[in-house]
Amino acid sequence: GQQLNQSPQSMFIQEGEDVSMNCTSSSIFNTWLWYKQDPGEGPVLLIALYKAGELTSNGRLTAQFGITRKDSFLNISASIPSDVGIYFCAGQSGPQGGSEKLVFGKGTKLTVNP
């Protein structure tokens, strides 16, 4: 089945540093999504990408949909303590934008030291 390789698995950074994480796949996806999960909670959508090459920002977060449609990255600028959590990429190969069968990466656990 489809799999997403997300890296790094974990990151330990100082407050104020920038963060970058990425996802790659052997399959083409039509939609890339980035979610964040806080402890004891369900994942919450951060950014959605629908077009190859698309670069989208949400505050300090920036994500890009790779040209090959097989990868995506997420950057967080000027990290703050509340950025702590697990970040998941998710890809969807079905009709664009439909809420169907998201395949999730295994997550990047981010720790921010004050």
Next chain:
Amino acid sequence: DARVTQTPRHKVTEMGQEVTMRCQPILGHNTVFWYRQTMMQGLELLAYFRNRAPLDDSGMPKDRFSAEMPDATLATLKIQPSEPRDSAVYFCASGLVFLITGGADTGELFFGEGSRLTVL
């Protein structure tokens, strides 16, 4: 404030017992998903429904797991009999898909807070 509601939040049970997890999707959403999260496997899709009809349950062990939507406001995931390897956090998520070709929503799934299952 619309959200997906899951019960129970925590469940500890003994091997062999039946476990039922319930989910109330966001009103108006037509697609409901069940995911299982473990440290080793991450988030795995178990099953999903569109307009209460099961569309895909290929990720679910059929011999012991069953998923249903008795009505639009309730989705259930049942494990019978439960085994220690079923210990995980089970998430329900709902979303909205337009049925007209070319129509799209944001692709956003709204997740519940999860049901943490421990099978001893």
